[in-house]
Amino acid sequence: MALHIHEAWILLFVIPALVTPAAINHEDYPADEGDQTSSNDNLIFDDYRGKGCVDDSGFVYKLGERFFPGHSNCPCVCTEDGPVCDQPECPKIHPKCTKVEHNGCCPECKEVKNFCEYHGKNYKILEEFKPSPCEWCRCEPSNEVHCVVADCAVPECVNPVYEPEQCCPVCKNG
Numbered sequence: 001m002a003l004h005i006h007e008a009w010i011l012l013f014v015i016p017a018l019v020t021p022a023a024i025n026h027e028d029y030p031a032d033e034g035d036q037t038s039s040n041d042n043l044i045f046d047d048y049r050g051k052g053c054v055d056d057s058g059f060v061y062k063l064g065e066r067f068f069p070g071h072s073n074c075p076c077v078c079t080e081d082g083p084v085c086d087q088p089e090c091p092k093i094h095p096k097c098t099k100v101e102h103n104g105c106c107p108e109c110k111e112v113k114n115f116c117e118y119h120g121k122n123y124k125i126l127e128e129f130k131p132s133p134c135e136w137c138r139c140e141p142s143n144e145v146h147c148v149v150a151d152c153a154v155p156e157c158v159n160p161v162y163e164p165e166q167c168c169p170v171c172k173n174g
């Protein structure tokens with residue numbers, strides 16, 4: 001059965017008007033009963049102010065107790081005024097750091113990258129290498145590889161030949 005556009009339009013606007021709040025049975029939705037009364041006298045929430053501290057997961061800590069809230073590695077101490085947490089100014093991580101550990105309050109660099117990677121191979125800082133007969137490359141202190149490609153002169157013959165392990169074409173026939 002296919003609906004035409006004007007029939008679908010009628011369904012969209014007429015059917016919702018037929019469903020009124022009186023047609024909804026509140027017994028089917030017991031959670032809504034609390035919304036009908038304005039007093040929440042039956043709800044009791046403990047007040048931990050001055051008695052303890054509550055973390056994000058709802059765990060309660062005693063006054064003077066040390067804890068680590070959430071995913072933080074910085075400790076907090078529960079006081080009467082609430083949690084007092086260490087917030088040290090952490091040193092910046094070295095940009096060439098390849099291994100960072102989060103054991104303490106501040107992250108620590110455990111390994112600094114001191115090489116360059118080029119086409120799947122590692123090269124030492126300031127190491128020069130030739131990936132092809134026409135390229136000369138060097139591993140820079142910035143861990144970047146800079147390459148220079150040979151600039152060949154135009155051969156003076158009609159049919160230049162490319163020899164293995166040579167970058168520029170050579171004239172075999174003079």
